[in-house]
Amino acid sequence: MDKAEMLKDVAPVPRATVVWITACILALLPLVISIPLATEILIWGIFGLGFNLLLGYAGVLSFGHAAYFGVGAYGAGLALLYWNTGLWSSLAIAIAAAVLLACLIGALAIRRRGVYFAMISLAFGQMLYFLALSPLKDITRGEDGLTHIPAVRLFSISLARPKSLYYFIFAITVTMLYLTWRILQSPFGKLLHAYRENEERAKACGYNTTLVKFFSLVLSAFYGGLAGALYTFYLGYVPVSTLFWLVSGTIVMMTMLGGKGTLLGPLTGAAVYLFLQNTISIFTPRWELFVGTIFVIIILAFPGGIMGTLRTKYVNYRMARLQQSGGAAAAGAGG
Protein backbone atom coordinates (compact mmCIF):
# COMPACT_ATOMS: atom_id res chain seq x y z
CA MET A 1 0.00 0.00 0.00
CA ASP A 2 1.64 3.22 -1.02
CA LYS A 3 1.85 6.27 1.13
CA ALA A 4 -0.60 8.38 -0.88
CA GLU A 5 -3.31 5.79 -0.58
CA MET A 6 -2.72 5.44 3.13
CA LEU A 7 -2.90 9.20 3.48
CA LYS A 8 -6.36 9.12 2.01
CA ASP A 9 -7.47 7.06 5.00
CA VAL A 10 -5.74 9.08 7.69
CA ALA A 11 -5.84 12.67 6.37
CA PRO A 12 -8.78 14.36 8.05
CA VAL A 13 -11.47 15.60 5.70
CA PRO A 14 -13.51 18.19 7.59
CA ARG A 15 -17.06 17.04 8.14
CA ALA A 16 -20.13 19.20 8.51
CA THR A 17 -19.94 18.56 12.26
CA VAL A 18 -16.81 20.71 12.34
CA VAL A 19 -18.90 23.65 11.12
CA TRP A 20 -21.58 23.11 13.77
CA ILE A 21 -19.10 22.63 16.62
CA THR A 22 -17.34 25.85 15.58
CA ALA A 23 -20.72 27.58 15.51
CA CYS A 24 -21.40 26.48 19.11
CA ILE A 25 -17.99 27.79 20.26
CA LEU A 26 -18.52 31.11 18.47
CA ALA A 27 -22.01 31.45 19.98
CA LEU A 28 -20.50 31.21 23.47
CA LEU A 29 -17.50 33.45 22.67
CA PRO A 30 -18.99 36.67 24.17
CA LEU A 31 -19.19 34.92 27.54
CA VAL A 32 -15.41 34.52 27.60
CA ILE A 33 -14.06 37.65 25.91
CA SER A 34 -15.42 41.15 25.42
CA ILE A 35 -18.06 41.59 22.74
CA PRO A 36 -16.08 44.08 20.61
CA LEU A 37 -13.11 41.70 20.48
CA ALA A 38 -15.40 38.79 19.62
CA THR A 39 -17.08 40.84 16.88
CA GLU A 40 -13.74 41.76 15.35
CA ILE A 41 -12.66 38.12 15.41
CA LEU A 42 -15.76 37.18 13.41
CA ILE A 43 -15.30 40.00 10.87
CA TRP A 44 -11.63 39.19 10.29
CA GLY A 45 -12.56 35.51 10.29
CA ILE A 46 -14.96 36.01 7.37
CA PHE A 47 -12.32 38.06 5.56
CA GLY A 48 -9.80 35.29 6.22
CA LEU A 49 -12.11 32.51 5.01
CA GLY A 50 -12.18 34.18 1.61
CA PHE A 51 -8.49 35.03 1.64
CA ASN A 52 -7.68 31.44 2.48
CA LEU A 53 -9.62 30.19 -0.56
CA LEU A 54 -7.16 32.20 -2.65
CA LEU A 55 -3.92 31.65 -0.73
CA GLY A 56 -4.50 28.29 0.94
CA TYR A 57 -6.37 26.49 -1.82
CA ALA A 58 -5.63 28.24 -5.11
CA GLY A 59 -2.09 29.02 -3.93
CA VAL A 60 -2.24 32.66 -5.05
CA LEU A 61 -0.78 35.23 -2.67
CA SER A 62 -2.54 38.59 -2.81
CA PHE A 63 -0.95 41.42 -0.89
CA GLY A 64 -3.69 43.86 -1.80
CA HIS A 65 -6.73 42.43 -0.09
CA ALA A 66 -7.23 45.69 1.77
CA ALA A 67 -8.68 46.91 -1.53
CA TYR A 68 -11.68 44.57 -1.27
CA PHE A 69 -12.13 45.07 2.44
CA GLY A 70 -11.87 48.85 2.12
CA VAL A 71 -14.08 49.09 -0.94
CA GLY A 72 -16.65 46.99 0.91
CA ALA A 73 -16.43 49.25 3.94
CA TYR A 74 -16.69 52.41 1.85
CA GLY A 75 -19.42 50.89 -0.33
CA ALA A 76 -21.62 50.17 2.67
CA GLY A 77 -20.73 53.47 4.33
CA LEU A 78 -21.47 55.60 1.28
CA ALA A 79 -24.71 53.73 0.57
CA LEU A 80 -25.91 54.25 4.14
CA LEU A 81 -24.76 57.84 4.32
CA TYR A 82 -25.93 59.24 1.00
CA TRP A 83 -28.79 57.01 -0.04
CA ASN A 84 -29.80 55.80 3.40
CA THR A 85 -30.19 52.25 2.11
CA GLY A 86 -31.16 49.50 4.50
CA LEU A 87 -29.06 46.69 5.85
CA TRP A 88 -29.34 44.25 2.96
CA SER A 89 -28.98 46.69 0.10
CA SER A 90 -25.90 48.28 1.62
CA LEU A 91 -24.41 44.80 2.04
CA ALA A 92 -25.25 44.03 -1.58
CA ILE A 93 -23.69 47.28 -2.80
CA ALA A 94 -20.53 46.63 -0.80
CA ILE A 95 -20.15 43.10 -2.11
CA ALA A 96 -20.92 44.13 -5.70
CA ALA A 97 -18.27 46.87 -5.55
CA ALA A 98 -15.63 44.49 -4.19
CA VAL A 99 -16.44 41.79 -6.74
CA LEU A 100 -16.32 44.30 -9.59
CA LEU A 101 -12.93 45.53 -8.43
CA ALA A 102 -11.65 41.95 -8.25
CA CYS A 103 -12.78 41.37 -11.82
CA LEU A 104 -10.81 44.44 -12.90
CA ILE A 105 -7.62 43.61 -11.02
CA GLY A 106 -7.96 39.95 -11.93
CA ALA A 107 -8.29 40.74 -15.62
CA LEU A 108 -5.14 42.88 -15.43
CA ALA A 109 -2.91 40.77 -13.26
CA ILE A 110 -4.11 37.22 -12.51
CA ARG A 111 -2.17 35.72 -15.41
CA ARG A 112 1.04 36.71 -13.67
CA ARG A 113 2.45 33.99 -11.52
CA GLY A 114 3.22 34.00 -7.80
CA VAL A 115 5.47 36.78 -6.67
CA TYR A 116 4.48 39.06 -9.52
CA PHE A 117 0.84 38.94 -8.52
CA ALA A 118 1.78 39.67 -4.90
CA MET A 119 3.62 42.83 -5.94
CA ILE A 120 0.96 44.02 -8.38
CA SER A 121 -1.91 43.46 -5.96
CA LEU A 122 -0.07 45.37 -3.25
CA ALA A 123 0.51 48.28 -5.63
CA PHE A 124 -3.14 48.39 -6.68
CA GLY A 125 -4.20 48.33 -3.04
CA GLN A 126 -2.01 51.33 -2.28
CA MET A 127 -3.34 53.11 -5.36
CA LEU A 128 -6.87 52.91 -3.96
CA TYR A 129 -5.64 54.13 -0.58
CA PHE A 130 -4.04 57.22 -2.08
CA LEU A 131 -7.07 57.80 -4.32
CA ALA A 132 -9.35 57.79 -1.28
CA LEU A 133 -6.92 59.95 0.67
CA SER A 134 -6.70 62.87 -1.71
CA PRO A 135 -8.07 62.98 -5.29
CA LEU A 136 -11.46 61.53 -4.28
CA LYS A 137 -11.59 63.57 -1.09
CA ASP A 138 -14.99 65.03 -1.95
CA ILE A 139 -16.60 61.61 -1.82
CA THR A 140 -14.45 59.74 0.70
CA ARG A 141 -13.72 62.75 2.96
CA GLY A 142 -10.00 61.96 2.85
CA GLU A 143 -8.15 61.47 6.08
CA ASP A 144 -11.22 61.95 8.29
CA GLY A 145 -13.03 58.99 6.77
CA LEU A 146 -16.80 58.66 6.59
CA THR A 147 -18.40 59.64 9.88
CA HIS A 148 -21.96 59.78 11.24
CA ILE A 149 -23.11 56.67 9.45
CA PRO A 150 -26.62 55.78 10.60
CA ALA A 151 -27.01 52.50 12.50
CA VAL A 152 -28.56 49.64 10.57
CA ARG A 153 -31.70 47.78 11.53
CA LEU A 154 -32.56 44.14 10.98
CA PHE A 155 -36.38 44.15 10.57
CA SER A 156 -37.23 46.07 13.71
CA ILE A 157 -34.14 45.23 15.78
CA SER A 158 -31.53 47.96 15.92
CA LEU A 159 -28.05 46.58 15.38
CA ALA A 160 -26.56 49.48 17.29
CA ARG A 161 -26.53 47.28 20.38
CA PRO A 162 -23.22 45.38 20.45
CA LYS A 163 -24.87 42.11 21.41
CA SER A 164 -27.44 42.13 18.61
CA LEU A 165 -24.77 43.09 16.11
CA TYR A 166 -22.57 40.26 17.36
CA TYR A 167 -25.25 37.65 16.84
CA PHE A 168 -26.15 39.08 13.44
CA ILE A 169 -22.50 38.79 12.36
CA PHE A 170 -22.35 35.39 14.03
CA ALA A 171 -25.17 34.14 11.81
CA ILE A 172 -23.36 35.44 8.73
CA THR A 173 -20.08 33.87 9.85
CA VAL A 174 -21.66 30.45 10.30
CA THR A 175 -23.34 30.77 6.90
CA MET A 176 -20.05 31.69 5.26
CA LEU A 177 -18.20 28.89 7.06
CA TYR A 178 -20.79 26.39 5.88
CA LEU A 179 -20.64 27.85 2.37
CA THR A 180 -16.84 27.58 2.35
CA TRP A 181 -17.09 23.98 3.46
CA ARG A 182 -19.54 23.28 0.64
CA ILE A 183 -17.33 25.04 -1.90
CA LEU A 184 -14.37 22.89 -0.86
CA GLN A 185 -16.44 19.72 -1.32
CA SER A 186 -17.68 20.86 -4.72
CA PRO A 187 -16.04 20.03 -8.06
CA PHE A 188 -14.66 23.57 -8.03
CA GLY A 189 -13.04 22.86 -4.67
CA LYS A 190 -11.41 19.73 -6.05
CA LEU A 191 -10.18 21.78 -8.98
CA LEU A 192 -8.65 24.31 -6.61
CA HIS A 193 -6.84 21.47 -4.92
CA ALA A 194 -5.63 20.06 -8.20
CA TYR A 195 -4.42 23.47 -9.25
CA ARG A 196 -2.42 24.00 -6.06
CA GLU A 197 -0.81 20.57 -6.18
CA ASN A 198 0.23 20.70 -9.81
CA GLU A 199 -0.79 23.51 -12.15
CA GLU A 200 0.82 21.96 -15.24
CA ARG A 201 -0.99 18.70 -14.71
CA ALA A 202 -4.34 20.38 -14.14
CA LYS A 203 -3.74 22.30 -17.35
CA ALA A 204 -2.87 19.11 -19.19
CA CYS A 205 -6.13 17.57 -17.98
CA GLY A 206 -7.92 20.26 -19.91
CA TYR A 207 -8.83 22.66 -17.11
CA ASN A 208 -8.46 26.39 -17.64
CA THR A 209 -6.29 27.17 -14.63
CA THR A 210 -6.29 30.92 -15.25
CA LEU A 211 -10.05 30.83 -14.88
CA VAL A 212 -9.71 28.89 -11.62
CA LYS A 213 -7.40 31.57 -10.23
CA PHE A 214 -9.69 34.31 -11.48
CA PHE A 215 -12.78 32.77 -9.87
CA SER A 216 -11.07 32.23 -6.54
CA LEU A 217 -9.91 35.85 -6.57
CA VAL A 218 -13.46 37.05 -7.26
CA LEU A 219 -14.85 34.68 -4.66
CA SER A 220 -12.42 35.90 -2.02
CA ALA A 221 -13.29 39.49 -2.90
CA PHE A 222 -16.91 38.57 -2.15
CA TYR A 223 -15.88 37.61 1.38
CA GLY A 224 -13.66 40.69 1.63
CA GLY A 225 -16.43 43.08 0.62
CA LEU A 226 -18.84 41.41 3.03
CA ALA A 227 -16.33 41.67 5.89
CA GLY A 228 -15.66 45.32 5.03
CA ALA A 229 -19.36 46.16 5.12
CA LEU A 230 -19.76 44.41 8.49
CA TYR A 231 -16.78 46.39 9.75
CA THR A 232 -18.63 49.59 8.81
CA PHE A 233 -21.72 48.42 10.76
CA TYR A 234 -19.49 47.58 13.70
CA LEU A 235 -17.49 50.81 13.83
CA GLY A 236 -20.23 53.18 12.73
CA TYR A 237 -17.69 55.00 10.59
CA VAL A 238 -15.21 54.20 7.84
CA PRO A 239 -11.57 55.13 8.54
CA VAL A 240 -9.36 55.50 5.46
CA SER A 241 -7.04 52.96 7.10
CA THR A 242 -9.43 50.21 5.93
CA LEU A 243 -7.70 50.62 2.55
CA PHE A 244 -4.17 50.78 3.95
CA TRP A 245 -1.64 48.04 3.11
CA LEU A 246 -1.51 47.04 6.78
CA VAL A 247 -4.99 45.49 6.40
CA SER A 248 -3.65 43.33 3.57
CA GLY A 249 -0.66 42.43 5.70
CA THR A 250 -2.84 41.62 8.70
CA ILE A 251 -5.01 39.16 6.80
CA VAL A 252 -1.90 37.47 5.41
CA MET A 253 -0.47 37.15 8.93
CA MET A 254 -3.73 35.87 10.41
CA THR A 255 -4.15 33.25 7.71
CA MET A 256 -0.56 32.03 7.99
CA LEU A 257 -0.79 32.04 11.78
CA GLY A 258 -3.95 29.94 11.81
CA GLY A 259 -2.80 27.72 8.98
CA LYS A 260 -3.36 28.29 5.29
CA GLY A 261 -5.26 25.63 3.46
CA THR A 262 -7.21 24.48 6.51
CA LEU A 263 -10.92 25.14 6.96
CA LEU A 264 -10.65 26.57 10.47
CA GLY A 265 -7.22 28.19 10.03
CA PRO A 266 -8.43 31.72 9.26
CA LEU A 267 -10.84 31.88 12.20
CA THR A 268 -8.23 30.48 14.57
CA GLY A 269 -5.63 32.85 13.19
CA ALA A 270 -7.91 35.86 13.54
CA ALA A 271 -8.75 34.91 17.12
CA VAL A 272 -5.12 34.35 18.18
CA TYR A 273 -3.84 37.43 16.34
CA LEU A 274 -6.47 39.81 17.75
CA PHE A 275 -6.12 38.35 21.23
CA LEU A 276 -2.34 38.84 21.07
CA GLN A 277 -2.72 42.36 19.70
CA ASN A 278 -5.19 43.30 22.42
CA THR A 279 -3.08 41.82 25.19
CA ILE A 280 0.25 43.25 24.00
CA SER A 281 -1.13 46.72 23.37
CA ILE A 282 -2.09 46.93 27.05
CA PHE A 283 1.62 46.95 27.87
CA THR A 284 3.13 48.78 24.90
CA PRO A 285 1.97 50.73 21.84
CA ARG A 286 4.68 48.96 19.84
CA TRP A 287 2.72 45.73 19.40
CA GLU A 288 3.71 45.45 15.72
CA LEU A 289 7.24 44.63 16.84
CA PHE A 290 5.97 41.58 18.72
CA VAL A 291 3.40 40.52 16.17
CA GLY A 292 5.94 40.82 13.35
CA THR A 293 8.51 38.82 15.29
CA ILE A 294 5.99 36.11 16.12
CA PHE A 295 5.05 35.97 12.45
CA VAL A 296 8.71 35.52 11.46
CA ILE A 297 9.04 32.68 13.97
CA ILE A 298 5.87 31.04 12.63
CA ILE A 299 7.24 31.19 9.09
CA LEU A 300 10.57 29.69 10.18
CA ALA A 301 9.35 27.03 12.59
CA PHE A 302 5.69 26.29 11.83
CA PRO A 303 4.97 27.24 8.20
CA GLY A 304 1.75 25.21 8.45
CA GLY A 305 0.39 27.54 11.13
CA ILE A 306 -1.57 26.35 14.14
CA MET A 307 -4.15 24.18 12.41
CA GLY A 308 -1.71 22.95 9.76
CA THR A 309 0.77 21.81 12.42
CA LEU A 310 -2.00 20.10 14.37
CA ARG A 311 -3.17 18.37 11.22
CA THR A 312 0.33 17.12 10.40
CA LYS A 313 0.70 15.82 13.95
CA TYR A 314 -2.65 14.04 13.66
CA VAL A 315 -1.77 12.52 10.30
CA ASN A 316 1.60 11.31 11.59
CA TYR A 317 -0.10 9.78 14.61
CA ARG A 318 -2.61 7.97 12.44
CA MET A 319 0.15 6.80 10.11
CA ALA A 320 2.13 5.40 13.01
CA ARG A 321 -0.95 3.61 14.32
CA LEU A 322 -1.68 2.16 10.89
CA GLN A 323 1.87 0.95 10.44
CA GLN A 324 1.83 -0.60 13.89
CA SER A 325 -1.36 -2.52 13.29
CA GLY A 326 0.13 -3.87 10.08
CA GLY A 327 -0.16 -2.85 6.44
CA ALA A 328 -2.41 -5.77 5.53
CA ALA A 329 -5.04 -4.99 8.13
CA ALA A 330 -4.97 -1.31 7.11
CA ALA A 331 -5.47 -2.25 3.48
CA GLY A 332 -8.44 -4.36 4.43
CA ALA A 333 -9.97 -1.61 6.54
CA GLY A 334 -9.22 1.06 3.96
CA GLY A 335 -10.95 -0.89 1.17
Next chain:
Amino acid sequence: MLTDVSWNLILMQLFFGLALGSVYVLLASGLSIIYGLLDVVNFAHGTFAMLGAYAVFVAVSLSGSFIVGIISAVVIVALLGTAVEILLLKPLYDKDPLLPLLLTFGLSVAIPDLIKVIFGLIGKPVAYPEALSGATTVGPMIFSNYRLFIIILTLVVLISLWLFLKKSDLGMVIRAATRDRLMVQVLGANTSRLWTVGFAIGIGLAALAGAIAVPTMSATADMGVEMTMVAFVVTVVGGLGSLGGAIVGGLLIGVIIAFTSLIAGQYANVTMYFCMAAILLVRPRGLFGESGRE
Protein backbone atom coordinates in the same frame (compact mmCIF):
# COMPACT_ATOMS: atom_id res chain seq x y z
CA MET B 1 3.36 78.10 -27.69
CA LEU B 2 5.52 77.58 -24.68
CA THR B 3 7.37 80.60 -23.44
CA ASP B 4 10.99 80.57 -22.28
CA VAL B 5 9.85 80.65 -18.69
CA SER B 6 7.84 77.46 -18.97
CA TRP B 7 10.69 75.73 -20.82
CA ASN B 8 12.95 76.62 -17.92
CA LEU B 9 10.38 75.28 -15.50
CA ILE B 10 10.09 72.04 -17.44
CA LEU B 11 13.87 71.60 -17.52
CA MET B 12 14.14 72.22 -13.80
CA GLN B 13 11.35 69.76 -13.08
CA LEU B 14 13.00 67.22 -15.37
CA PHE B 15 16.19 67.58 -13.35
CA PHE B 16 14.23 67.17 -10.14
CA GLY B 17 12.57 64.06 -11.54
CA LEU B 18 15.88 62.54 -12.63
CA ALA B 19 17.32 63.03 -9.13
CA LEU B 20 14.24 61.41 -7.61
CA GLY B 21 14.40 58.67 -10.23
CA SER B 22 18.07 57.99 -9.42
CA VAL B 23 17.10 57.00 -5.89
CA TYR B 24 14.40 54.73 -7.34
CA VAL B 25 16.90 53.19 -9.75
CA LEU B 26 19.19 52.24 -6.87
CA LEU B 27 16.25 50.77 -4.94
CA ALA B 28 14.88 48.79 -7.85
CA SER B 29 18.22 47.48 -9.09
CA GLY B 30 18.87 46.05 -5.63
CA LEU B 31 15.47 44.37 -5.68
CA SER B 32 16.16 43.06 -9.17
CA ILE B 33 19.55 41.57 -8.28
CA ILE B 34 18.08 39.81 -5.25
CA TYR B 35 15.17 38.47 -7.26
CA GLY B 36 17.37 37.41 -10.16
CA LEU B 37 19.70 35.40 -7.95
CA LEU B 38 17.58 34.17 -5.07
CA ASP B 39 14.10 34.16 -6.62
CA VAL B 40 13.02 36.08 -3.53
CA VAL B 41 10.90 39.21 -3.71
CA ASN B 42 12.22 41.21 -0.82
CA PHE B 43 9.22 42.82 0.87
CA ALA B 44 11.55 44.42 3.39
CA HIS B 45 13.52 46.23 0.69
CA GLY B 46 12.27 49.66 1.69
CA THR B 47 12.76 48.71 5.33
CA PHE B 48 16.47 48.21 4.66
CA ALA B 49 16.53 51.56 2.85
CA MET B 50 14.98 53.07 5.98
CA LEU B 51 17.71 51.43 8.07
CA GLY B 52 20.25 52.99 5.70
CA ALA B 53 18.69 56.39 6.36
CA TYR B 54 18.93 55.94 10.13
CA ALA B 55 22.47 54.59 9.85
CA VAL B 56 23.47 57.79 8.02
CA PHE B 57 21.86 59.83 10.75
CA VAL B 58 23.82 57.99 13.46
CA ALA B 59 27.09 57.92 11.54
CA VAL B 60 26.91 61.61 10.59
CA SER B 61 26.16 62.68 14.15
CA LEU B 62 29.08 60.56 15.42
CA SER B 63 31.69 61.38 12.78
CA GLY B 64 30.45 64.69 11.43
CA SER B 65 31.32 63.69 7.88
CA PHE B 66 28.62 62.95 5.33
CA ILE B 67 30.80 60.74 3.13
CA VAL B 68 31.84 58.62 6.11
CA GLY B 69 28.15 58.46 7.02
CA ILE B 70 27.08 57.13 3.63
CA ILE B 71 29.85 54.57 3.41
CA SER B 72 29.34 53.22 6.90
CA ALA B 73 25.55 53.14 6.41
CA VAL B 74 25.92 51.01 3.29
CA VAL B 75 28.44 48.67 4.93
CA ILE B 76 26.51 48.26 8.19
CA VAL B 77 23.15 47.62 6.54
CA ALA B 78 24.69 45.27 3.97
CA LEU B 79 26.23 43.27 6.83
CA LEU B 80 22.85 43.21 8.52
CA GLY B 81 21.36 41.94 5.28
CA THR B 82 24.01 39.21 5.17
CA ALA B 83 23.02 38.12 8.65
CA VAL B 84 19.34 38.06 7.69
CA GLU B 85 20.09 35.98 4.62
CA ILE B 86 22.23 33.45 6.46
CA LEU B 87 20.10 33.12 9.59
CA LEU B 88 16.54 33.58 8.34
CA LEU B 89 16.31 33.06 4.58
CA LYS B 90 18.66 30.12 4.01
CA PRO B 91 16.49 27.62 5.93
CA LEU B 92 13.54 28.46 3.65
CA TYR B 93 15.04 27.98 0.17
CA ASP B 94 13.96 24.39 -0.33
CA LYS B 95 10.43 24.95 0.91
CA ASP B 96 7.35 26.75 -0.43
CA PRO B 97 8.60 29.63 -2.66
CA LEU B 98 6.21 32.05 -0.96
CA LEU B 99 7.79 31.57 2.49
CA PRO B 100 10.89 33.79 1.97
CA LEU B 101 8.60 36.54 0.71
CA LEU B 102 6.36 36.20 3.77
CA LEU B 103 9.38 36.21 6.04
CA THR B 104 10.67 39.50 4.62
CA PHE B 105 7.16 40.86 5.02
CA GLY B 106 7.29 39.94 8.72
CA LEU B 107 10.55 41.87 8.99
CA SER B 108 8.95 44.89 7.35
CA VAL B 109 6.28 44.86 10.08
CA ALA B 110 8.61 44.33 13.03
CA ILE B 111 11.68 46.45 12.18
CA PRO B 112 9.99 49.88 11.86
CA ASP B 113 8.52 49.42 15.33
CA LEU B 114 11.94 48.51 16.69
CA ILE B 115 13.29 51.73 15.16
CA LYS B 116 10.46 53.65 16.84
CA VAL B 117 11.45 52.13 20.18
CA ILE B 118 15.09 53.15 19.69
CA PHE B 119 14.77 56.55 17.98
CA GLY B 120 11.30 57.69 18.96
CA LEU B 121 8.38 58.60 16.75
CA ILE B 122 9.75 61.85 15.35
CA GLY B 123 11.82 61.72 12.18
CA LYS B 124 15.54 62.38 12.23
CA PRO B 125 16.81 65.08 9.86
CA VAL B 126 20.27 65.02 8.30
CA ALA B 127 21.64 68.33 7.05
CA TYR B 128 22.94 68.69 3.51
CA PRO B 129 26.73 68.28 3.50
CA GLU B 130 28.29 71.73 3.40
CA ALA B 131 30.12 71.27 0.11
CA LEU B 132 26.87 70.33 -1.62
CA SER B 133 24.41 72.65 0.07
CA GLY B 134 24.41 75.41 -2.56
CA ALA B 135 22.85 75.55 -5.99
CA THR B 136 24.14 76.00 -9.51
CA THR B 137 22.43 78.58 -11.67
CA VAL B 138 22.29 78.27 -15.44
CA GLY B 139 20.73 81.43 -16.79
CA PRO B 140 17.45 81.80 -14.92
CA MET B 141 17.39 78.11 -13.87
CA ILE B 142 18.48 76.87 -10.46
CA PHE B 143 19.78 73.35 -9.90
CA SER B 144 20.40 72.08 -6.39
CA ASN B 145 23.97 70.83 -6.03
CA TYR B 146 22.89 67.99 -3.81
CA ARG B 147 20.46 66.65 -6.40
CA LEU B 148 23.24 66.88 -8.98
CA PHE B 149 25.37 64.84 -6.58
CA ILE B 150 22.63 62.19 -6.32
CA ILE B 151 22.48 61.82 -10.09
CA ILE B 152 26.27 61.62 -10.49
CA LEU B 153 26.69 59.19 -7.58
CA THR B 154 24.00 56.93 -9.00
CA LEU B 155 25.73 57.02 -12.37
CA VAL B 156 29.05 56.08 -10.77
CA VAL B 157 27.49 53.27 -8.75
CA LEU B 158 25.67 51.86 -11.78
CA ILE B 159 28.80 51.94 -13.93
CA SER B 160 30.82 50.18 -11.24
CA LEU B 161 28.04 47.64 -10.80
CA TRP B 162 28.00 47.07 -14.55
CA LEU B 163 31.79 46.67 -14.67
CA PHE B 164 31.63 44.31 -11.70
CA LEU B 165 28.98 42.14 -13.33
CA LYS B 166 30.55 42.16 -16.79
CA LYS B 167 34.27 42.10 -16.12
CA SER B 168 34.96 40.42 -12.79
CA ASP B 169 34.95 36.64 -12.28
CA LEU B 170 32.46 36.84 -9.43
CA GLY B 171 30.21 39.04 -11.54
CA MET B 172 30.31 36.50 -14.31
CA VAL B 173 29.30 33.71 -11.95
CA ILE B 174 26.49 35.88 -10.61
CA ARG B 175 25.19 36.52 -14.11
CA ALA B 176 25.42 32.84 -14.92
CA ALA B 177 23.57 31.89 -11.72
CA THR B 178 20.84 34.38 -12.56
CA ARG B 179 20.38 32.64 -15.89
CA ASP B 180 20.62 29.02 -14.70
CA ARG B 181 21.34 28.27 -11.08
CA LEU B 182 21.38 24.50 -11.43
CA MET B 183 24.06 24.60 -14.14
CA VAL B 184 26.27 26.84 -12.03
CA GLN B 185 25.85 24.45 -9.13
CA VAL B 186 26.80 21.52 -11.33
CA LEU B 187 29.91 23.37 -12.47
CA GLY B 188 31.06 23.50 -8.86
CA ALA B 189 30.41 27.09 -7.79
CA ASN B 190 29.42 27.61 -4.15
CA THR B 191 25.96 28.92 -4.88
CA SER B 192 25.04 29.21 -1.23
CA ARG B 193 27.75 31.82 -0.74
CA LEU B 194 26.76 33.42 -4.04
CA TRP B 195 23.21 34.01 -2.75
CA THR B 196 24.64 35.67 0.35
CA VAL B 197 26.85 37.97 -1.73
CA GLY B 198 23.96 38.81 -4.06
CA PHE B 199 21.63 39.56 -1.17
CA ALA B 200 24.26 41.76 0.49
CA ILE B 201 24.79 43.72 -2.74
CA GLY B 202 21.05 44.21 -3.20
CA ILE B 203 20.59 45.33 0.40
CA GLY B 204 23.63 47.61 0.09
CA LEU B 205 22.02 49.32 -2.90
CA ALA B 206 18.77 49.76 -0.95
CA ALA B 207 20.70 51.22 1.98
CA LEU B 208 22.52 53.60 -0.37
CA ALA B 209 19.19 54.75 -1.81
CA GLY B 210 17.85 55.43 1.67
CA ALA B 211 21.10 57.08 2.75
CA ILE B 212 21.33 59.59 -0.09
CA ALA B 213 17.63 60.38 0.11
CA VAL B 214 17.77 61.39 3.80
CA PRO B 215 18.89 65.02 3.44
CA THR B 216 15.96 65.68 1.08
CA MET B 217 13.31 64.09 3.28
CA SER B 218 14.68 63.17 6.79
CA ALA B 219 14.53 59.65 8.18
CA THR B 220 11.24 58.31 9.54
CA ALA B 221 10.43 54.79 10.68
CA ASP B 222 7.51 54.50 8.25
CA MET B 223 9.35 55.65 5.13
CA GLY B 224 10.20 52.05 4.28
CA VAL B 225 6.76 51.04 3.05
CA GLU B 226 6.64 53.81 0.48
CA MET B 227 10.11 52.89 -0.72
CA THR B 228 9.17 49.22 -1.04
CA MET B 229 6.11 50.26 -2.99
CA VAL B 230 8.13 52.44 -5.35
CA ALA B 231 10.64 49.64 -5.88
CA PHE B 232 7.79 47.27 -6.75
CA VAL B 233 6.14 49.65 -9.19
CA VAL B 234 9.45 50.40 -10.90
CA THR B 235 10.22 46.69 -11.11
CA VAL B 236 6.83 45.84 -12.60
CA VAL B 237 7.18 48.69 -15.10
CA GLY B 238 10.77 47.83 -16.02
CA GLY B 239 10.47 44.06 -15.86
CA LEU B 240 11.31 41.79 -12.94
CA GLY B 241 14.93 40.68 -12.79
CA SER B 242 16.17 43.12 -15.43
CA LEU B 243 18.78 45.70 -14.47
CA GLY B 244 18.17 47.80 -17.59
CA GLY B 245 14.47 47.75 -16.76
CA ALA B 246 15.19 49.00 -13.25
CA ILE B 247 17.17 51.94 -14.65
CA VAL B 248 14.68 53.00 -17.31
CA GLY B 249 11.68 52.30 -15.07
CA GLY B 250 13.18 54.20 -12.13
CA LEU B 251 14.00 57.32 -14.13
CA LEU B 252 10.63 57.18 -15.89
CA ILE B 253 8.68 56.96 -12.63
CA GLY B 254 10.82 59.69 -11.06
CA VAL B 255 10.18 62.10 -13.93
CA ILE B 256 6.47 61.24 -14.05
CA ILE B 257 6.10 61.94 -10.33
CA ALA B 258 8.00 65.23 -10.68
CA PHE B 259 5.74 66.46 -13.45
CA THR B 260 2.53 65.29 -11.79
CA SER B 261 3.38 67.19 -8.64
CA LEU B 262 3.92 70.25 -10.84
CA ILE B 263 0.64 69.95 -12.72
CA ALA B 264 -1.75 68.15 -10.36
CA GLY B 265 -0.23 67.90 -6.92
CA GLN B 266 -2.89 65.75 -5.32
CA TYR B 267 -2.33 63.01 -7.89
CA ALA B 268 1.41 62.82 -7.19
CA ASN B 269 1.05 59.68 -5.09
CA VAL B 270 -1.31 57.96 -7.49
CA THR B 271 0.16 58.43 -10.98
CA MET B 272 2.86 55.81 -10.66
CA TYR B 273 0.19 53.20 -10.02
CA PHE B 274 -1.79 54.28 -13.07
CA CYS B 275 1.44 54.11 -15.01
CA MET B 276 1.94 50.56 -13.79
CA ALA B 277 -1.60 49.57 -14.74
CA ALA B 278 -1.11 51.00 -18.23
CA ILE B 279 2.16 49.10 -18.72
CA LEU B 280 0.49 45.90 -17.53
CA LEU B 281 -2.23 46.35 -20.14
CA VAL B 282 0.13 47.06 -23.02
CA ARG B 283 3.15 44.96 -22.09
CA PRO B 284 2.41 42.58 -19.22
CA ARG B 285 6.00 41.48 -18.60
CA GLY B 286 7.24 45.06 -18.25
CA LEU B 287 9.37 47.14 -20.59
CA PHE B 288 12.46 44.93 -20.42
CA GLY B 289 11.12 41.72 -18.89
CA GLU B 290 12.29 38.49 -20.48
CA SER B 291 9.60 36.22 -21.81
CA GLY B 292 10.98 33.19 -19.99
CA ARG B 293 10.77 34.67 -16.50
CA GLU B 294 7.35 35.76 -15.47
